[in-house]
Amino acid sequence: MSVLARNLVSTSTLSTSCPNIVSSYFHSSSALQKKGWRPNPRRPSARTRLVNDLNPKGASSSRGHGKLEVAPRTSTSKAPTRQSSSAPRNPTVAPRDTSFTSQRKNEKLRRKSSVITATQVADRVKSSIERDFAPHLSEEAHEGRSAPYERVRNRADIEDKLVTPSSKSQSEVLQSLPNAFESPPLLEGMVSSLHNILGRASRPTPIQALSIKHIVSNLEVHIPDRVQERRWNQFLLASETGSGKSFAYMLPLLQDLKSTELNPFPDQARPKQSRAPLNPRAIILAPTHELSRQLTSFAKSLSHAIKLRIMSASRANTPNISLTRSASKMAQDLERIFSEGEAGSEMEVTGQMNAGNRDTDVLVSTPMKLLEMLRGRYWQGDDPRSARMTTPKKPEVGFERVEWVVVDEADVLFDPDFRDFTQDLLADISRQRGHPRSHDSGSMTASPIHYPFHLVLTTATIPAMLNTYLETNHPSMMRLASPNLHRLPRTLKRETVGQSTGNRNADVEKRIRQVWAEDAAEGRELSRIVVFCNRSTKVQDLCAYLEKEGVKCVEITSTGEARKRGSNKHLTGFLKSASPATADGTDVPRVLVTTSLLSRGLDFAPSVSHVFILDEPRNKVDFLHRAGRTARAGLGGTVVVFGKGGKAADLDRDLKRVRH
């Protein structure tokens, strides 16, 4: 764990440190500036960095990797759309022979790499660090350690790893992918839920098609009277923002849980010795509580017909019940919480069935929250009141039954600041499953890890750090990637706004009013707008200004009061609801001002038609995730980047170079 993250953890309780760690990840430069850090004078100018960030160039890796399949790029791969045709659509662009292209690229890179000098290599690495991981570099510089950060790999690097038989053309590959949600291979109840959620005419997105083909279709079933050793698989699902990754991993996960519930493997019996009241069969990890809660409601709606029990452990700031109650009292408490939704309780009520004797099927949470439930709030030894409470006698959660672990937003959860927590948790689950495994999270020379459960990682961006981690620890992981990975959604429009009034806040207000005026002129409902700032202080400053000018807004910062309530009510109207019956929040403000904290994974409602990026994006990763909160699921949206005075035209030209 980084020094910065360790400090943050040690100065607060674990559960309150969760937002701090999130905050350190997303706001490291402001924290560092307070500690005396100053920007590197040799850093390229803001505009140069933006150009570079959005158009990375560089060499590909020659390391080993697991099998990777990229869905072919066709008109259907642009984004999830509600198509009515059941036949595969004709590609708008002639399919390229990817293997040939890859060979040429490899050859070019090989020739290039054979003539560059060691100094040039060092320079490249340095400038790539400055390009894509500038905030991390700042942190590294501050802490005086050097880490092998590189730039985000571009699509070509991923394509180079495409494992498609060279004789196969892309159209053959396309034909081999499912183009409808059908039963089989999917369970009938799940297909009906999918149709209810997405519409009957919906078709799988490329990443969902890959998941159905490679994961769902290959799920193992127990053959009665046969001794079967279960095989545990590892997958990476990588595709651009808003492309349906959540359903891509939920389909196989829920399907497997249901099938094996009906036809269990011998090792699935409920552990008699479990001391914990909660014993999930699957765990979904997310970096924020907001995302955990939203994923929980997605999973609930998808499993409505097949009746699985989905729960979220998403509240961070209420007392830990395990420290004060007996095991039976604790079990009663949890049952009451699940069935009644006790106000102020730690666990959020998300189970869709009345609490009975059944165990949880899926538990959605952050790694820190689960570690706390397992080890107790003060498991890191920071209990300000009593050392006696450092280790809980009664864990709230047991992992003996865990068969699936999904790490959503894997590039964040395997980022150096989070990686120790995520790995600790995976090791704990593994140990409770009877496979103790020590790991050295700081080491890149660790041997391949085989967990006694299915492991699925999902991400919209594969930074080099994640790639290296996977190559080292999960070399046989199957990587499924969409062709649009690392690109903006095709339906996203881009705009830039220069400084016209000399006051950035006034520019934002002016643009908000323009958007609403256009809506009114067209007779549309007024758009919702999400504004991203780099710092919490800026969020507060802008909100104060907008409110003064009569524009109501919701202000969300990592430590703000709104986040402590244990529900997503503070985002009502902005987040897409799994249930169409849920109120749209018509009476709540239509502007949300926040930091990158809310840029990860959250599925914003279609009414969020604009994302404003107020401060210059730090890097390509940050830009893609922020911009990706609109134009989701094939719908339109606009990202507006606010430039510094006189630079808008340049910025506009640069943004046009970002590939769709």
Ligand SMILES: Nc1ncnc2c1ncn2[C@@H]1O[C@H](COP(=O)(O)OP(=O)(O)OP(=O)(O)O)[C@@H](O)[C@H]1O
């Ligand atoms: N096959 C489909 N057809 C139409 N809409 C879909 C389909 N699959 C998913 N969606 C919708 O697309 C939206 C985005 O899905 P999801 O949140 O899973 O994207 P994501 O890839 O995880 O995005 P991010 O990288 O931002 O987390 C959701 O509102 C979902 O309902």
